[in-house]
Structure formats: structure tokens, C-alpha cells
Amino acid sequence: MLKLYNTLTRSKETFTPRVAGKVGLYVCGMTVYDYCHIGHARVMVVFDTVARYLRHSGYELTYVRNVTDIDDKIIQRANENGETITALTERFITAMHDDERALSVLPPDREPKATEAISDMIALITTLINKSYAYVGSNGDVFYSVTKFPTYGQLSGKHLDDLQAGERVDIDHAKQNPMDFVLWKMAKANEPAWESPWGLGRPGWHIECSAMSTCCLGNHFDIHGGGMDLQFPHHENEIAQSEAATGEKYVNYWMHNGFVRVNEEKMSKSLGNFFTVREVLARYRPEVIRFFILSSHYRSALNYSDEQLDDAGVALTRLYTALRDVASTANTQPFEEEYKNRFEQAMDDDFNTPVAVAVLFDLARELNKTKGHDETKAEHLAATLRGLAGLLGILQDDPELFLKAGVMVLQADDLDLRSSHVSDDVVAQQIQARLDAKKAKDWAMADKIRQDLAAQGVILEDSPDGTTRWRRE
Numbered sequence: 001m002l003k004l005y006n007t008l009t010r011s012k013e014t015f016t017p018r019v020a021g022k023v024g025l026y027v028c029g030m031t032v033y034d035y036c037h038i039g040h041a042r043v044m045v046v047f048d049t050v051a052r053y054l055r056h057s058g059y060e061l062t063y064v065r066n067v068t069d070i071d072d073k074i075i076q077r078a079n080e081n082g083e084t085i086t087a088l089t090e091r092f093i094t095a096m097h098d099d100e101r102a103l104s105v106l107p108p109d110r111e112p113k114a115t116e117a118i119s120d121m122i123a124l125i126t127t128l129i130n131k132s133y134a135y136v137g138s139n140g141d142v143f144y145s146v147t148k149f150p151t152y153g154q155l156s157g158k159h160l161d162d163l164q165a166g167e168r169v170d171i172d173h174a175k176q177n178p179m180d181f182v183l184w185k186m187a188k189a190n191e192p193a194w195e196s197p198w199g200l201g202r203p204g205w206h207i208e209c210s211a212m213s214t215c216c217l218g219n220h221f222d223i224h225g226g227g228m229d230l231q232f233p234h235h236e237n238e239i240a241q242s243e244a245a246t247g248e249k250y251v252n253y254w255m256h257n258g259f260v261r262v263n264e265e266k267m268s269k270s271l272g273n274f275f276t277v278r279e280v281l282a283r284y285r286p287e288v289i290r291f292f293i294l295s296s297h298y299r300s301a302l303n304y305s306d307e308q309l310d311d312a313g314v315a316l317t318r319l320y321t322a323l324r325d326v327a328s329t330a331n332t333q334p335f336e337e338e339y340k341n342r343f344e345q346a347m348d349d350d351f352n353t354p355v356a357v358a359v360l361f362d363l364a365r366e367l368n369k370t371k372g373h374d375e376t377k378a379e380h381l382a383a384t385l386r387g388l389a390g391l392l393g394i395l396q397d398d399p400e401l402f403l404k405a406g407v408m409v410l411q412a413d414d415l416d417l418r419s420s421h422v423s424d425d426v427v428a429q430q431i432q433a434r435l436d437a438k439k440a441k442d443w444a445m446a447d448k449i450r451q452d453l454a455a456q457g458v459i460l461e462d463s464p465d466g467t468t469r470w471r472r473e
Contacts, residue, residue, distance in 0.1 A: 002057065002348045005299060007231065007254040008155055012350055013094045015102040018252065019221055023059045025051065026213040026251075028230055031112070032076040032092040035276040036099050038304055039227065039260045039267060045290055046298045047225050048353075049288045049392055055345050056391050063107040064216045067093060069115050070202055075191055085192055100279040102286040104393040110161055112212040114203070120211040121203045124245050125183045125196075128222030133244040134183055137174035142184035143197055144206075149240040155254060156232035181237055183207045206237040210245075213238075218369060219246040225255040257298045263305050275304070282408075287394055288313045288407045291327055294353040294392055300466060315361075316394070317471065319385070322364035323399040324460035324469065326382040336384040339363045344389045353392060356437070360389055373435040406457070406472030429469050434460075 002015040017023050027047045030040055051063045068074075068088040076087045100107070125142055128134035134150050146152045146160060153159050163179055171176070184207075187193035187200035189290035194202060203211075213221065219242070220400060226235065235254065242250040259266070262273035280289055292312035296302045339359055346355035367381040430449050438444035450460050457473040 002261040003350055004155075004253050005350045006252075007256050008251075010157075015253065017059065017221065021058070021060055023061045024217035025063045025158060025223045025225065026062060026217055026221065027063075027108075027224075028067040028209055028226035028234070028245055029067050030063040030092075030096055031071050031073060032089045032096060033071065033074040034092065035278055036096050037267070038280060040096075040295050041099070041103060041280075041289065042257055042260055042298075042302060043225075043227055043276045044100055044105045045103055045393070047255075047295045049349055049353065050223075050225070050255070050388050051106065051293065052393065055349065060352070062111045062217060063108045064112065064213065066212045067113045068205065068208060069078065069093070069113045070192060071205060072299075073115075080188075083327045083385060085405045095278075099281070102281055104286065104396070105145075105278070105288050106393075110216050112216060112294075114208040114212070117208070117211050117215060120215050121207050122184075124207060124211050124214075124241070125203075127245045128183065128241060131244060133241070135176065136198055137172075137176075139174035140186040140199060141174060141182050141201075141222055143175055143180040144183055144237070144244075145176060145243055146181070146240060148246055151243065152240050153236065154238050154240055158232060158236070160326065176246050180211070181206060181233065183195070206234055207241060207339070209234070210238050210242040210250075214242060214246070219250070220250045221251060222253040223253045223255060225257070228258055229430075231256055244351075245308055249394075255298075258296075258301045260302045262303075264303055270286055280309075283409055284309050284313065284408050285402075285405065285409065287397065287402075288316060290314050291357075291394055291409070294394070297352060297354055299350070310407075311430070315357075316407065317403065319360060319364050319395055320397075320399040321401045323382055323385060323395065324403065326367070327375050327379050335387055336363070336381060339388065343391075347391070356388075356392065360385060360395075363388070363466070398431065403471035425472055427453065431460065435468070 003012050004015050005012045025047070027043065030036060035257060036044075047063075047065070051061055054061045067089075070085070074085055074089060078085045082367070097107075103224075110357075125134060128144065129136075129142070130143075134142055134144050139141050160179055182204040184196060184198055184201050184203060186198070187202070192202060193200040213224070224235070224238075239250050261267065262271075265271060267274055268271065277289075288309060289312075292309050293302065295308075295312060295315070338361070342362075343356050343359045346352045346359060349355070361383045363381060367378060367385060370378045370381060386395055430453055434445075434449040437443075437449065453460060453470075454473075459471050459473055461469045461471070
């Protein structure tokens with residue numbers, strides 16, 4: 001039975017869908033003015049894994065993740081680049097999709113764009129004004145009146161009395177209250193704008209997600225996810241404006257993934273520790289990055305470092321090594337029930353991927369013991385390992401190809417690595433030379449060949465039948 005930690009109640013709750021057998025999931029997506037960074041990668045991978053497991057559990061899932069394609073930062077970046085907003089956003093949407101595919105992130109069922117939902121936002125704002133939850137400020141902008149919503153702060157645990165003007169918000173004399181937030185901004189020169197009852201303008205950020213989520217999933221849906229940084233004020237404001245407009249509960253369960261830190265420090269461009277997904281993909285194989293993200297519970301802080309990624313690569317190598325030399329029977333064999341049950345127990349406990357991964361390692365250990373003794377059972381265990389790992393989006397490559405490719409990607413400036421990198425053909429030649437040396441009882445030469453290859457990152461593994469396999473370290 002699936003249990004989720006609900007940020008709204010600050011407790012772990014048994015998941016009960018609004019409609020039996022069906023789940024509506026909305027996740028706040030990217031603001032597309034730049035390449036995705038590793039914090040975005042965590043959101044992508046975490047909720048892709050949630051979606052995979054919900055479907056495995058038998059739910060008919062509708063997964064919605066929006067794209068914010070109109071925003072102050074987008075306008076500023078387009079102006080700096082001397083390009084149109086559409087050209088900028090479409091370029092980075094394409095880049096975002098490329099990053100997702102690299103990380104084996106499956107596309108959401110629906111991916112609404114903010115600019116395609118303007119009429120829905122205007123309708124929502126009109127309802128809020130008619131219900132006296134919103135007003136037109138002295139500068140022509142439309143604001144939400146937070147004091148009209150009695151439970152404002154319920155998600156974040158913040159209280160209006162404790163939020164002093166100037167601490168969390170900019171002082172704006174056009175507002176009735178410093179905590180009021182903008183729903184519609186009046187048009188400025190050389191900025192995109194849409195017609196509205198309040199004149200030319202564009203939507204505020206918070207109203208975008210309320211409109212897109214409710215239009216795709218209805219006024220009341222099951223799960224809303226996103227990064228912990230969105231809890232306040234974005235998600236808090238979504239609740240206030242959505243529930244005020246519809247008169248219904250907005251979301252039953254709120255899921256927030258933890259922050260990404262870099263070498264135990266907050267990721268920040270000013271600190272020089274800010275990494276895009278593409279920069280990391282240029283150094284490490286995509287599956288290593290995905291495994292690294294899943295090695296920590298989604299609600300905990302994730303510490304990014306080369307050492308952590310190296311460890312992820314070693315761990316993946318162990319799992320792929322277990323799958324080596326075992327026929328794939330994933331489509332014909334059922335799961336090993338013991339491991340399946342343990343894996344599902346971990347995932348049912350608020351998507352505890354570190355424990356689920358530990359189950360995979362236990363399975364790999366039994367597989368290693370079984371190989372060479374009971375091939376039928378080995379094939380069954382391998383099928384279970386691949387099948388369960390597939391729910392996490394890992395271990396779907398050919399083991400031989402993964403192990404020979406290695407976990408790192410060589411760069412043009414990696415002169416030491418490139419100079420020591422040995423080709424597959426050379427490895428094969430050296431293995432044959434070593435075999436010839438062993439036949440000639442030249443053990444010293446055989447050992448030297450093994451040591452020389454090891455120094456170049458190639459590990460030889462002799463099997464009982466006399467064959468030699470290899471992998472990159």
C-alpha cells in the first residue's frame with residue numbers, strides 16, 4: 001500500500017486516489033530561458049520515477065508537467081540575445097527534451113505551455129475579482145488579496161503576521177498589502193502582451209500553474225510536485241488562488257524534492273559551482289547521473305560532487321557485471337517474488353529509491369553466486385534484476401557495451417586520460433598476446449600485459465572456462 005509524505009500535513013499518509021484506479025499528477029516544469037541545470041535534472045528524474053512506479057502499481061496515470069515560456073527572465077534574456085522570445089523558448093524547450101531523453105526520462109502525458117493558456121488565466125483572474133479575492137492596483141496590475149484567504153500559509157507553515165514587508169517581498173505601493181501577489185501585469189514597452197479586461201498585459205507566474213493544472217486535471221486532483229524551493233511562495237499562492245476561485249480543495253498530496261548542493265555548498269553561479277545537465281553529461285554517462293540522483297531519497301538534500309558520481313559509476317558497474325553472460329528472459333520469466341515484494345515495499349514507502357537500489361544489489365549478489373551453477377535460475381534472477389531496475393529507468397543497456405564503454409566521457413582537454421585511453425581493438429590484441437604468453441608459460445609477460453592494461457583503465461577478468469572478459473574501470 002503506497003504511502004506518501006504530504007508536505008501539506010507534514011506526515012506520511014496512505015495514498016488514496018480521488019477516483020479509484022486513476023491518478024492525476026502535476027509537476028511544475030522549467031522556465032525555458034537557459035539550459036537545464038542539475039537541480040532540474042533531479043526534478044525530471046524523481047517525478048519520472050514516480051510516474052513509472054504509479055503505472056507499475058496499476059494506476060491509470062495522467063502526468064502533466066508545464067513549460068513556463070513567458071517570464072521576466074525570458075524577456076530579459078531574449079533582449080540580451082537580440083532574438084525573439086519564441087526563438088529563445090523553442091530553442092531551450094528542444095534542449096530540455098534532449099536532456100530528458102539522455103537521462104531516460106519519459107515524456108509527460110501533457111506538457112502545456114503558459115502562452116497557450118492565457119485565456120484560461122484571464123478567466124481564472126476574472127473569477128477571483130468577481131469573488132473579491134483580487135483587485136486592480138493603483139498601477140493597473142491585478143493583485144491577489146492574501147488576507148481574504150484565511151488559511152494562507154498552510155503549506156509552508158508561514159503566517160502573514162510573521163512576514164514583514166521587505167523581508168520576503170518587494171515593497172510595492174500599488175498593493176493593498178505588501179504580501180499581495182500579482183496575477184496580471186500591465187504591458188510595458190517592447191514586451192509581449194495579450195488583451196484582457198484590464199488592458200494589454202501578461203500573466204504573473206503563480207496564476208499560470210493554477211490555470212494549466214486545473215484545465216488539464218480538473219479543479220481538484222491527486223498529486224502536485226516540484227522542487228522544495230517552490231513551496232513558498234509559488235505553491236502557497238497556487239493553493240490560495242485555485243481554492244478561492246473554484247471553492248474546492250486544490251490538491252490532496254504535495255510532494256517536494258530536496259535541494260541539490262555542490263560539494264556541500266548551495267549551488268550558485270556566483271560561487272562558480274553551477275552545472276548544467278549538458279556539462280555533467282559531457283563528463284559522465286547519462287545512466288550514471290540518473291543512478292546518482294536515485295541513490296538519495298527524493299526529499300533529502302542531494303550532494304553533487306565528482307566523488308559521488310564516481311561512486312555511482314562503480315555501483316552501476318557492479319550491477320551490469322552481474323548481468324553479464326546471462327541470457328535475457330525479461331519478457332518470458334515472472335519476477336522472483338521475494339525481491340519483487342521487497343522492492344515494492346521500499347517504493348511504497350514514499351518512493352524510497354535508496355532501499356529499492358539496495359534490493360537490486362542483494363539480487364545481483366545472488367545472481368553472481370548462481371551463475372555457472374544453475375543457468376535457469378540465473379536467467380530468472382537476471383530477468384528480475386532488469387525488470388525491477390527498469391522501474392527506476394536503469395540497467396536497460398547491453399551489459400557488455402556498458403562495461404566496455406566505461407562510465408566517464410573523455411574530453412578534448414583530458415590529455416592524460418586521452419593519451420592513456422586504449423581502443424577496443426588494442427585491448428583484444430593484448431588479450432590474445434596474454435593468452436599466447438600463458439600458453440608459452442611466460443607468466444611474467446602475461447602479468448605485465450594485465451598490469452599495463454590496468455594502468456590504462458582496462459580490467460581483465462578470467463573465467464573458469466579459460467576465456468577472458470574485460471571492462472573499463
